[in-house]
Amino acid sequence: MSLHVIDHPLVQHKLGLLREAGISTKSFRELANELGSLLTYEATQDFALEPHTIAGWDGATVQVQRLKGKKVTVVPILRAGIGMLDGVLGLIPSAKVSVVGLYRDEATLEPVAYFEKLAGELTQRTALVIDPMLATGGTMIATLDMLKQKGCSDIRVLVLVAAPEGVEKVTSAHPNIPIYTAALDDHLNEHGYIVPGLGDAGDKIFGTR
Ligand SMILES: O=P(O)(O)OC[C@H]1O[C@H](OP(=O)(O)OP(=O)(O)O)[C@H](O)[C@@H]1O
Ligand SMILES: O=c1cc[nH]c(=O)[nH]1
Ligand SMILES: [Mg+2]
DSSP states (O other), X not given: OOEEEOOOHHHHHHHHHHTOTTOXXXXXXXXXXXXXXXXXXXXXXXXXXXXXXXXXXXXXXXXXXXXXXXXXXXXXXXXXXXXXXXHHHHHOTTOEEOEEXXXXXXXXXXXXXXXXXXXXXXXXXXXXXXXXXXXXXXXXXXXXXXXXXXXXXXXXXXXXXXXXXXXXHHHHHOTTSOEEEEEEOSEEOTTSOEESSOXXXXXXXXXXX
16 A cells, blocks of 8 residues: 655644644645645655756856656645645646546535546646545545546645545555555544544635635
8 A cells, every 4th residue: 555644743743733723714725735845745756857967156067957857737626625736836836737626425425526627648747636635535536537547647646634444445446546645544423524634624725614
């Protein structure tokens, strides 16, 4: 199973702040983006580099390294995934954005798809799928199924908090897709919410409810 729980002190400190009851919309947004950046840093450790020659500050040539023609698409899952997008793009500003919209039916907990606008050349791109919450895993599996069906083969999942039930389901359906998360939490409650979790991440990011 390719689950990466990032235990870096900055990640764990920011996650702790995010869990506070009564956190402001402003703080939640800032922290979600900061954690999005930190997870991106971890999820891109294997990106290839190539040597490159430049003119340095004194006119002498300098051998530097640059990313080797990596095409990336960031895939925020509406709505809540938007809350991590700026953080990811801060580190990979040239990435194309493929937006998918799914919500979880509150009664059945099944994902309902309502929007899809994908970047081109998906077969050549690394996809970073972002969503703060991986709960039952239904939303993530539907997104990964869709990306694979469009020919995307290098896919990585970035979530702020994951439930064991959802991780099990996603890794069973897609064993080769790594999941990067700040926390593997305890369980899902009877409404499918992650415990201890964050509450409704979409509502906290958008200030709704
Ligand atoms: O793993 P699952 O059980 O499928 O649940 C996780 C999904 O639920 C939340 O979205 P929600 O349906 O609340 O939509 P929103 O982003 O519009 O708030 C969350 O952001 C995930 O997309
Ligand atoms: O805990 C959860 C589960 C699904 N969606 C959320 O926003 N939070
Ligand atoms: Mg929501």
